[in-house]
Amino acid sequence: MAEDLVLLDLWASPFGMRVRIALAEKGLEYESREEDLSNKSSLLLKMNPVHKQIPVLIHKGRPVCESLIIVQYIDEVWSHNSPLLPSDPYERANARFWADYVDKKIYSTSRQVCLATGEVQEEAKKQLIECFKLLEGELGEKTYFGGENFGLVDVALIPLYSWFYALETSANFSIAEECPRLVAWAKRCILRKSVSKSLPDQYKVYDYLLELKKKLLQSH
Numbered sequence: 001m002a003e004d005l006v007l008l009d010l011w012a013s014p015f016g017m018r019v020r021i022a023l024a025e026k027g028l029e030y031e032s033r034e035e036d037l038s039n040k041s042s043l044l045l046k047m048n049p050v051h052k053q054i055p056v057l058i059h060k061g062r063p064v065c066e067s068l069i070i071v072q073y074i075d076e077v078w079s080h081n082s083p084l085l086p087s088d089p090y091e092r093a094n095a096r097f098w099a100d101y102v103d104k105k106i107y108s109t110s111r112q113v114c115l116a117t118g119e120v121q122e123e124a125k126k127q128l129i130e131c132f133k134l135l136e137g138e139l140g141e142k143t144y145f146g147g148e149n150f151g152l153v154d155v156a157l158i159p160l161y162s163w164f165y166a167l168e169t170s171a172n173f174s175i176a177e178e179c180p181r182l183v184a185w186a187k188r189c190i191l192r193k194s195v196s197k198s199l200p201d202q203y204k205v206y207d208y209l210l211e212l213k214k215k216l217l218q219s220h
């Protein structure tokens with residue numbers, strides 16, 4: 001059934017990818033609108049006046065902002081299939097804790113690995129590997145962070161897989177060598193159609209990063 005859903009998105013955004021994955025897990029149809037972040041649409045400014053960022057999910061004309069909040073909203077509204085959060089309150093809190101960890105630690109550090117240089121980049125790389133190893137500990141022998149079920153933490157983290165090549169090439173290291181269990185997990189996730197169709201090509205992402213770096217240099 002077609003729902004009244006519009007997603008304000010940007011193809012290379014890992015935050016947008018989270019929402020695409022959640023919508024695909026639920027089998028929901030939606031209209032995707034690609035934003036130009038250097039010239040934001042009036043719809044984006046109206047729908048997310050606080051942060052002015054994508055992604056925004058507009059459901060029946062009402063905006064929901066912040067990717068992890070959007071993913072949880074989707075899970076609550078379309079709760080009848082493919083639950084992304086566990087039913088047990090303690091396990092749910094635990095999933096939210098790790099999704100929050102991914103947000104606070106992994107994405108900001110990854111940004112530095114991609115954009116910084118010299119010692120700052122080396123330090124960020126070290127930190128990122130430590131964070132990945134900690135996540136490997138949390139994953140343990142499970143199939144997904146959500147156990148047998150692909151869940152919130154998986155949705156939060158897997159978009160970064162499309163940035164692995166950009167990370168590795170920017171800072172000259174191999175994530176598979178440092179964190180083989182994390183890469184094995186990512187390869188399991190990418191077998192899901194919801195993930196494979198939501199993540200862009202890693203080389204396109206790297207080209208996007210090179211363009212972004214050029215723009216940042218020009219603006220300084």
Ligand SMILES: N[C@@H](CCC(=O)N[C@@H](CS)C(=O)NCC(=O)O)C(=O)O
Pocket residue numbers: 010013014015037052053054055065066067068
């Ligand atoms: N915490 C936000 C982060 C979203 C975010 O950083 N979006 C970026 C694109 S990847 C954006 O819209 N940037 C434009 C800006 O900050 O002006 C979320 O999880 O949705």
